Amino acid sequence: MLNVTSPEFVTKVWRREVAELATCSVTPPVAALPDCLNEFLKAARGASKTPGQAEAVTVIDGQRSDSLETSQMFDPDLDADMDTYIQRIETKMAGRFWNTAYFGLPAVNAEFWDFAKAFADLVAQALGHRPGGRVDIDCFVGRYEWTHTGAHVDYADNFAFTARPGKVMLTWPSSVSGVAGAKWPEYNTFRDQSTPLKNLPDRIAYFPYDTYHVAESPEEVSLNMNLAFWDDCRDTGKVVDRVRHALNSKGPKRAPIGINGATTLAVEDADNLNTLRRLVSQGDVERWMAESALRRESSSRLGVPRPISGPVGLAAEVSLLPTAGLQWYVSESREWMMLGGNGHVAQMPFDRQLLDDLASLVDGGTVEVGSLASDATLGRVLQSLAKWGVVGPPAQTAGQ
Missing domain, CATH: 2.60.120.650 (Cupin)
Structure with a gap:
């Protein structure tokens, strides 16, 4: 076979x-x-x-x-x-x-x-x-x-x-x-x-x-x-549906008689145009797309977050687990970023140092949790990643 x-x-x-x-x-x-x-x-x-x-x-x-x-x-x-x-x-x-x-x-x-x-x-x-x-x-x-x-x-x-x-x-x-x-x-x-x-x-x-x-x-x-x-992925359609849901699809009860020459957008169309501009300019569509992509790709297209059962502690030293999926997306404005781990997704302010720390994890690095400052962003992120099943004790530590 x-x-x-x-x-x-x-x-x-x-x-x-x-x-x-x-x-x-x-x-x-x-x-x-x-x-x-x-x-x-x-x-x-x-x-x-x-x-x-x-x-x-x-x-x-x-x-x-x-x-x-x-x-x-x-x-x-x-x-x-x-x-x-x-x-x-x-x-x-x-x-x-x-x-x-x-x-x-x-x-x-x-x-x-x-x-x-x-x-x-x-x-x-x-x-x-x-x-x-x-x-x-x-x-x-x-x-x-x-x-x-x-x-x-x-x-x-x-x-x-x-x-x-x-x-x-x-x-x-x-x-x-x-x-x-x-x-x-x-x-x-x-x-x-x-x-x-x-x-x-x-x-x-x-x-x-x-x-x-x-x-x-x-x-x-x-x-x-x-x-x-x-055979197919409907995530793109779901984002389109969210955009469609934000728009007014009903036409006017009354319409102008109309004359030849220049015209303007109908009130409903103008409102929809402004809504589209707002959804794009304020990053809503970008967030929807990023969240969908991270949930899908960090889970190897399972499209659902890894279930969490009970409290999960953070080991003294952690690294990326062998089968884990960890990705991130930085917004075009570089004002915010989004983290995806094993199908879980979280948004946070853009943080250059955090990106470097995450890149080190993906490259096989380890983190001594005890050496982190109490208010370190990485510490809070690692707590979430441990709960999501993304990080844990390094292989040699786990086997001891």
């Missing part, structure tokens, strides 16, 4: 065809799944608020539940681990088919955030560029006849990691006519044209962004995590 970092994968497989790839050094933190999935349950019960990217969906006997079935979700009060969770639901279902999908794992769990970023960096190094869309991880658990949506396209390049086998993914290239949307038993007509991907723990199942696919796991409860590289 090919490795995801091999030249053959890049030149012959990526965005061209499905493949079963060899596992690599970057593996999903399966042991963290209980804590991760518990965040979805807490959100469903109103005990916490999950980001917009995080969502859970329950399907029973091929029908999606209108409301989220919290009894189908991992519950730490009932489930000691993933095995007991699966056994509980299997007993409850008494032979019925079921599956629960958890979308947006990096938005709620730091270990899955770290895994997604590390794998995204691995793929980017192999390709020589980053795919343009966002990166995310979904988790699928259940015993089900077929994906309830039928044969569909994700518009994302998918790498599927398996913790429990049983699932087979039927895939078709986009050139196969008529398979789109086909459900059971209709898609059986196209089965002989499909390429099945086995989801097994000893391999990574890959399929390109435009591949039609449907999953089957009728005999065993399978547990899979899909890392997706989405």
Whole structure:
């Protein structure tokens, strides 16, 4: 089997065809799944608020539940681990088919955030560029006849990691006519044209962004995590939407009769022009663009900040952690700057010394925290960077 970092994968497989790839050094933190999935349950019960990217969906006997079935979700009060969770639901279902999908794992769990970023960096190094869309991880658990949506396209390049086998993914290239949307038993007509991907723990199942696919796991409860590289990035559109929201799109109730010759802008247009000038001159648009770019790029395009759980102390000596993302942007006016670390973003006044200190960190330098003045800007910034998971004890110190 090919490795995801091999030249053959890049030149012959990526965005061209499905493949079963060899596992690599970057593996999903399966042991963290209980804590991760518990965040979805807490959100469903109103005990916490999950980001917009995080969502859970329950399907029973091929029908999606209108409301989220919290009894189908991992519950730490009932489930000691993933095995007991699966056994509980299997007993409850008494032979019925079921599956629960958890979308947006990096938005709620730091270990899955770290895994997604590390794998995204691995793929980017192999390709020589980053795919343009966002990166995310979904988790699928259940015993089900077929994906309830039928044969569909994700518009994302998918790498599927398996913790429990049983699932087979039927895939078709986009050139196969008529398979789109086909459900059971209709898609059986196209089965002989499909390429099945086995989801097994000893391999990574890959399929390109435009591949039609449907999953089957009728005999065993399978547990899979899909890392997706989405085809498009909507961040630019979000900035445009913010500008559009600031403008008045309604025309006048009454308009002048008008005469030939010179004219002036309508009141509404003049107001919008002044609003645009203000948004640009006061730096609003620049700030929106910088914040969007830093959140996206310092997270390797996960687009969500690394989750923070509990207080994080600052070690006596710190350096940039190996997998961390740290970037900054200086405004055109040089009045302010913006710092991005692992998807977190903060704005502050422009500080030349701070820029030099940050550049030293990126170049592999360390900082003796105790030697900093009590009012040093760098000290306050390091506190935030430690909380964001960007800096920590140097490798040789951490291992002692």
